[in-house]
Amino acid sequence: MTGVVFLSEEIKNIYKVSSIYVTTIIGAGFASGQEIARFFSGYYKGGFYGIVIAGILFAVVGWLVLDKVYTGRIKSYEEFLYPTVGWFFGKIMDTVVTLFMFSVLSIMVAGLGSILSDKLNIQLPVGVAIMAFVCMLLMLTDIRGVVALSSLITPILILGIVFTGFYVIIFKDTSVFNMAGTLKGITDNWFLSSLIYVSYNSIMSVVVMSNMLPYLKTRKTGVLGGIIGGISLCAIALLLNTVINIFYWEVSGKEFPILSVMEKYGNYFTSFYTFILWLAMFSSAVTSGYCLVDRIGSKIKVNKKIITVMTCLFIIPMSCFGFANLIASLYTLFGYIGLFMVFAILIQELRNDKKIN
Template identity: 25%
Template sequence: MGKIFAIVSTILGAIIGAGFSTGQEIFYFFSRFKEKSFLYIFFSSILIFLILLYFVDIRIKSRIILMVFKSYILLFSVITLIVMFSAFGQLGKDFLGVSRHIFTLLCFVLSVAIFKHGLLAVVNINKVVISILIITIVFIFLQALHKNEILTQFESLKFHLQKDILNHLIFPLLYSTYNSLLAFPVVNGLKQRFRQKEIKVSIIISSILIFWLLSIINTMLLSKSSILNTQMPLLIVEKNIILKLILVTCAFLEILTTILANYMGLSYSIKNSKAEFVIIIISLLLGFNEFQALLRKLYSLMGFIGLGIIAMLLLSTLLLKDRRLK
């Protein structure tokens, strides 16, 4: 069970980042669709499960396809790094009143220091962060439920499927594609330390927890529709100073875990440590831009490209009948 917990925490740590912990991406991809958001969350969770399970077994024998895939992971890692660096700086500015540049630089220093200690350090920090996050989210949800804040907002929702539901399915599709590819380098790294059976069981548990966490946070956001236009809606929902402090701390730590996952993506794509460092520095400099704008523009772009990449991998698997990635 200790191994399963370590794997689940590491997978969740890769997927749960700035947009998740602040509520921004959950609002953008789910909450704004009101009652349909719960269906979209379920759809996304199933897709994440299927894609991650596929990643455990696939193998690409074609050098061209493997080169294209590694190039995408490289581009994907760079873009996500830019967003995460920006998010860390935005958090420091919004909740501590400190310059975004200072906190972005702090994020860079901390992430590089942790990553130098290898995969074990990544696993250990994820175990702590995910445990704190789950306990905090559950406590806040139960507190809101006790105050009838959750039940009240459900009375205003009409649970019926509208005709435009198919037009909006692209949002959960992009969400699941992006986050699955974000976790790929981590899953690939875990295969070197754990058995496939342990990883597959962990993927099942991770998918259930993703659905559960998304649903809880989405419900809380729907109960406070007046603040959904902010950059960090989840962090504004909670008014208790201590709980808000814990949430902000979780957000900082979760951004770090996502950055570590992207460092693993860089290591998978390129084998030159000097080139990796140069790319990280460029991502850091670009990360001084505004978080919300970066998240919405780059997230969707990489999601669309990711759909093509996964389609290419599926086609490769069907044609070559070989399902283990080199």
């Protein structure tokens, strides 16, 4: 009986770990199709190969990071970062991570406020302020609140995206599929684009995973949590990429490609996917906000609740950036920088294996 209870608890923890990994990456850029279009769809067949490569890398990075957190009993991002990349590069990456999370939080709150203002017919600053306050309440609950939110939102996000994707594929004439390939990619190479995509997403996901020790009761929890998360991301991305390729003429240049597709199926489908997109933005905002407060809190000796309140107040006037422009430029910049951290994680693991052998 005890074994059954333990197994049930372990399954719950694997689900929680993989959920927060998935929701850290399935933000508004992913769910809207903007990231998929920018980083993969422009390469047609190469984009599908790139997504598979990205899925494998997500699984490997998640597995290695969570395994190190468990075996090293790591409790914070600093404990993970500095032994991995060294003091000098650790300081640089620390600054990059903080700037990246601030950018993501500002953009997500702006997107949330925009959707809220449209639906409630209120002014944008009011919508932004309301969503900043709601995000603040979740951020104040610390890592347990973030995990609880991810566990709740993840199945809704996945089911919503999967349902939407299959519905479009089944009820759309796919004869236009072979005409895709004119969308402009981030780089001239689908493989490099895939690496950049994984690297900038890993910037924040590593911060979150570095705080997951309370849920890693066994080593298997971390291994399976990372692998399941990577496989889930790969499957969903492949589905969205298929939809974007089908509608490539209509979605090229759109800020929210998938939402543009859903507008063709009526108000109910549009409202449904708007809700999914809102959830994705909300999870991204809370996750990035928590990580940002955690980073600031490690630098200054101020209560994290005070930092949380001040951060949410500060981003209200800052939440005025363009969604598509951020993904095309800022995400790509952080992606190149984040490549260093991804390679550092992989290289250190290879070194550890050699020492063991």
